[in-house]
Amino acid sequence: MIEVEQLTKRYGPTTAVRELSFTVRPGHVTGFLGPNGAGKTTTLRMLLGLVEPSGGTAMVSGHSFRRHPRGLRHVGALLDAHDVHGGRSARAHLHALARSNRIPRARVDEVLAEVGLTEAAARRRVGSFSLGMKQRLGIAAALLGDPPVLMFDEPLNGLDPEGVLWVRGLFRRLAHEGRTVFVSSHLMSEMENTADELVVIGRGQLIAAESLTEFAARGTAPTVTVRSPHAGALAVVLESEGAVVAPYDEETLKVDGVSAVRVGELAHEHRFPVWELATQTASLETAFMELTADSVEYAAGETR
Numbered sequence: 001m002i003e004v005e006q007l008t009k010r011y012g013p014t015t016a017v018r019e020l021s022f023t024v025r026p027g028h029v030t031g032f033l034g035p036n037g038a039g040k041t042t043t044l045r046m047l048l049g050l051v052e053p054s055g056g057t058a059m060v061s062g063h064s065f066r067r068h069p070r071g072l073r074h075v076g077a078l079l080d081a082h083d084v085h086g087g088r089s090a091r092a093h094l095h096a097l098a099r100s101n102r103i104p105r106a107r108v109d110e111v112l113a114e115v116g117l118t119e120a121a122a123r124r125r126v127g128s129f130s131l132g133m134k135q136r137l138g139i140a141a142a143l144l145g146d147p148p149v150l151m152f153d154e155p156l157n158g159l160d161p162e163g164v165l166w167v168r169g170l171f172r173r174l175a176h177e178g179r180t181v182f183v184s185s186h187l188m189s190e191m192e193n194t195a196d197e198l199v200v201i202g203r204g205q206l207i208a209a210e211s212l213t214e215f216a217a218r219g220t221a222p223t224v225t226v227r228s229p230h231a232g233a234l235a236v237v238l239e240s241e242g243a244v245v246a247p248y249d250e251e252t253l254k255v256d257g258v259s260a261v262r263v264g265e266l267a268h269e270h271r272f273p274v275w276e277l278a279t280q281t282a283s284l285e286t287a288f289m290e291l292t293a294d295s296v297e298y299a300a301g302e303t304r
């Protein structure tokens with residue numbers, strides 16, 4: 001379990017994280033979402049004891065890592081896939097980590113197999129690895145101590161589609177095993193099929209902490225699209241029912257304020273043929289952008 005309470009981090013005049021409180025429960029993949037510069041990396045670094053908070057607490061399994069560094073058996077993390085010694089082989093890198101954390105050497109081959117790094121890859125210098133292979137190595141290091149809590153900072157960044165599918169499957173399996181899996185991203189589209197719980201922050205502050213389903217329900221009300229050869233006459237009927245109707249083209253209307261069922265019933269009552277009837281819910285991406293609009297550091301078109 002991860003518990004963040006009134007966590008604050010100031011860098012001179014910049015407040016990177018401001019009185020942030022949330023809990024991440026085991027058994028779920030929890031997405032940690034926020035626009036660039038929202039404070040995600042700073043929060044993860046405080047949870048791992050790499051950055052001293054200016055205020056509040058950041059606890060993993062009931063312990064503050066700053067005061068009690070507890071090693072890879074307690075929490076596994078991938079912060080920056082590039083942050084490895086390029087001159088070593090992947091296996092030598094994992095052996096060194098295993099040794100300093102008193103983890104049996106045999107575990108190294110287990111995690112190499114788990115992340116799909118072949119024998120040939122394990123012998124290569126890490127400096128020659130592609131980003132995807134470095135990500136896999138970073139994930140192998142996070143899994144080395146078989147920890148109950150795992151944190152990943154932007155793990156899908158730069159992965160090819162096959163890599164993304166693999167990482168998603170891995171995260172789900174880790175959560176299914178009862179672990180706490182906390183995954184940061186600045187893209188809702190990445191989290192949509194990865195996480196089932198969300199912690200959303202903007203400018204260092206909490207915006208939402210809820211399930212993906214609850215988050216989706218925050219989006220704007222659905223719009224109904226209807227296509228009929230009598231679109232004009234149908235629009236008059238719909239408006240008399242209180243709907244807000246926007247003609248899309250000669251045959252198509254975008255309708256707000258009434259359900260698709262009601263649009264279908266009214267068309268039927270007035271004997272208007274209907275060629276198409278559909279409901280569009282705002283995408284999670286739209287809901288995310290609406291919620292974080294005020295927190296985006298540099299919005300498109302903004303000059304400062």
Ligand SMILES: Nc1ncnc2c1ncn2[C@@H]1O[C@H](COP(=O)(O)OP(=O)(O)OP(=O)(O)O)[C@@H](O)[C@H]1O
Nearest residue numbers: 011014016034035036037038039040041042043186
């Ligand atoms: N060591 C530091 N010194 C000064 N300011 C910092 C430092 N680290 C982070 N910041 C500032 O704190 C804010 C939050 O940064 P952070 O990297 O935690 O955000 P993030 O959500 O991880 O963003 P990104 O997705 O861009 O990595 C930013 O404004 C950043 O410039």
